[in-house]
Amino acid sequence: MRGKTTKMWQFASFALCLAGLFICGQALGRNTHEPEKKAAGNQHRTLEAGAVVTLEELLGAAVEGNPGLKAAMQSAHAARQMVTPARTLPDPTFTFQNMAGPDFPQLDAGDATSGRTYTLEQELPFPGKLDLKGKIASSEADVQELGHAQFLLQLKSNIKQAYYDLFFTYKSMETVRTDKELLLTFTQIAETRYQTGQGIQQDVVKAQVEISKLIDRLVNLDRQRHTIEADMNKLLYRSVETPIGKPAEFEKAELIYSLDELLEMARSSSPTIQTRRREIEGRQYGVELAQKEYYPDFALGASYVERRDQSDMYGIMIKAKLPVYFWRRQRPELEAARANLMSAQMMRNETVSDISSKIREAYVTATTADQLIKLYYSAIVPQSRMSLESAMAGYQAGKVDFLTLIDNLVTLLDYELKYYESLNEYQKALARLEPLVGMELTR
Template identity: 30%
Template structure:
């Protein structure tokens, strides 16, 4: 079988295809361009199979990329070709739509303040809670109002013989009004329960605003990290291409190893493949933030401002005190307890009689023999509801008592969960803050110095190429860790603010 190229294991052998470098415009005598070959496809197949077809002479030096591709394993070669072929697609995927962004008023650089303002105005969840709060306020007045009075009309005592109102002194047109009065205290407690429910709805809206703000900042930071991770990956791809050219140059003059070229190409392919994931991460982050801002799904969002945020961290004790005082979630649940207590009192009072008061006025005609000579009649009366079936009313009271116990249990459960969540989020915040200091002040400067030193050493053959690649990878990971730490710090800070119930920055 024909040899496809120099063996990877022959580290000290000069490649068979090595020639003294020529000017890029020079061409060896007798060498044919591919356009001059009668059948280029057959020519290429013949070279892959080791056949010596017309137009091909062994020993001539191909271009460096062709050399590397030819000596690689087929699987690695296909991956590199696929990555190079997808670069135009990735570039087109990263393009923005200025018209759509301008239509929505999106700035060229996406700021957090713009996103928060947009969410306050357009987020459907906030609109839903705002409508619920407005509806709850409108229930207060009806809850404390009496039922509408009732009007009645009666054609009273008409003889069936002649249907004449003037036949008897008792005949007439009866007009009546009735008003129902519940037992004292029922209406007041109903109104108080409705007012507590309205306050709970207001606190629900405020809690939702804080949670939406935290979600927006988290999505905004994630979008910023995705953009920066993509930029870091692109920058490292360019740098690795430079290292690859250095390795190829040293290899072409016999000072380098074939495995150095292969390792550089493999690492470059890994970064190209990672770039695919970075582009997808940008699109996912855009979709998450666009949903919170109620933007069309096809809207493309620009890069964000700097993720760095050096706001000082409060202590956990301060956060717990503020949570007890300011948390809208706990305030909402306290209002729910008040509402449940009021409704329990309503159930007790409804077990007592209520009253219907009525007045009537009969319009009569004067008839012979009428002792009052046709004077109109006035009447008044009262109707009392008798709650005889005590089991029914006791069951209603028991139901309201159970609901009041549930409201208190909900408060205790939410209080414990909120404290636990606050401690967890504060721990994440401290971890991210410490990682920002560690990576930004220590790891990244060290990684950059190591890369520069290793690169200088490699250019004078004092450092192995694998060490150079490792230094480059270490710097890439450190830069990504710093951006990830900034994004995590913002997300954790906003989550702490949502739990506490107020802005801390």
């Protein structure tokens, strides 16, 4: 009777092993792929409740709702509106004056000093000053508009980086959960074999420890997901508790430019570098304007004098401001303008150096991550999967111990996560490049 029961346990154990290995084979059939298929064709299991969200939807929401972007746009509009006033003459001055004797305000008959004077006066800056003031205002407007463009590029870059982080988190949770199901199956097999005397308790304990590790990793990933979603909601100017949704699959971007091409693109298209150039232009105009302050401004006026019982009189007036205190006013202003110009030139050089350094750093990160993506996708992950399948077959035949089987599963999980991590670093590096070079590199 006891032998019969033992055979029944052995048969049940063998059947459970076959079922478990079949499930494992089905799970291993999943492909770690580069996300080049659209979400419509995605057959992966949905991890979180809620609709799938695309990167384009988030970018549109950010552009529409971010108050900082709107403020930058209004500042640019305000600065542009100040160009025409800067080029315009000062408002003319109208003066009325009444001069009379004891019967004031009545005019005295026959009194040559009695009369009403009407004067119209117009200030005329020295030729060239208004044009320079208009150029300075135009340069300031260009700076504000470039600031708005830079804000938009940086906002999109931040949204994209957060989106790729969120995508990586979801993919990591999906991978960990799938491997957790595999590990649970392995645990059931180990428990059955232990109960039938074909396995050891250490195998069961090892499997349970690995399951606990995966649960811990899932908890941390879920916490990371909530943090990323809160950061994204800040960029979208929404409540931090607003659901984001599951990121849709996206096409892996291709970096088709060399480092030298990216550096040249930055020199010609980077809003930050263009801003520094406009600042230098404005400061140069400021130096020219300070030099013209050594020349006098003028004023022209016309007067009409109304007198009682006498002929009316007319007058013409010309005034000039004499810069006699040039050593206390014009000279320090010119020195300050030249110092501001030198400061702007140094800031431009520092900005070019800083952007070039950041471009090199992002480029190296992107190219390195791209190599790792190809390595994981074409070699390491498939080899790890084959190793696990071989370990499963060896375990079924009694040639491989349970710990080796677990180690192969953990190794496959680690490399699958590293694949998605490399993909995340690659996409984020391209997103960081966009505000530096002034153009879109990811979709």
